Amino acid sequence: MIYITGTGQLGQELQKVFRDTNKSFQAFPIEEWDICNTNQNEDILSKNPSFLINTAAYTAVDKAESDLKLAYEINSEAVLNLAQICKKRNIYFIHISTDFVFGKNPVVQNGNLKFWSTTDLSSPKGIYAESKKKGESYIENTLTDKYTIIRTSWLYSAYGNNFPKTILRLLNDPNRKELNVIEDQIGRPTWAYRLANFIELLVQNISNSIPVEKMYHFSNSGLASWYDFACAIQDIGLNKGILKEKKSITPIPTESYPTPAERPRFSVMDLTKSQSIMKNIPHWREDLEYCLSEDLIIKSWMNW
């Protein structure tokens, strides 16, 4: 049995993938399982699932700057408690972390910017990034085996709020003639469904006693700036007829769009280890096409 905390973007996509692959699982919304409630953690995990997948998180990056107590409670302290119970009960713990742990300037290697590897020192900036890093460290210091941390980046899906949905909404606003989007932050957009596929393969490997790593970097392949991502959303939206009119999108520097939390300028992670589990990781643009073909995403942003 697989237990899943959190029913946000990834939690929803995992349910879809596990249903399609006939896995036994139970997914708990926050109303049924609040991971900050240590009694509830003990109680629910006393049923001894084989796997715990923690997708629950405080993900409001800017809000975290003024709401740090809650961000640390969810992203760090609750994770420590879950890891301790998993250790006691011999439950395999799969936890999700973020590319935002790489906040420092990129390193140039052989004339190119180096993609962050799982062995590179992290450099979180801001409360969200620091709280997620602390959660990682708690797991590494509590568990010696039976855990895997997966860092991912720029998640989007048909569920919840995310960048593609915001861009579609803004482009569809008749009062808006143009859009300014940041061009000097580079990362890898990732469809939450593809990450769920990866996690299912990981669970399969572990269940079949195939050795796996303690840390993976998983994202879609290819890189993009937020500006590239927005342009692709517009192109695909127009092709699919979910947008009617092409608007001007202007690339702007980070300095022109100040936010409470600082974002990494280059958080592209090296996917080599993940490719031993998912051989051909699709390019982000290919998966963006799939996501924007889903009935659900069209209905959800049209209802805004």
Ligand SMILES: NC(=O)c1ccc[n+]([C@@H]2O[C@H](COP(=O)([O-])OP(=O)(O)OC[C@H]3O[C@@H](n4cnc5c(N)ncnc54)[C@H](OP(=O)(O)O)[C@@H]3O)[C@@H](O)[C@H]2O)c1
């Ligand atoms: N989104 C991204 O761009 C991104 C990028 C890199 C890494 N990640 C990581 O990937 C993971 C999944 O992200 P996501 O995009 O699926 O996040 P999400 O859509 O924000 O979902 C997070 C879920 O956790 C729930 N939650 C919050 N506090 C909780 C608590 N105390 N107990 C139980 N559930 C709680 C939320 O419920 P409510 O909605 O009711 O609060 C929500 O359902 C997270 O670990 C995140 O840090 C995300």
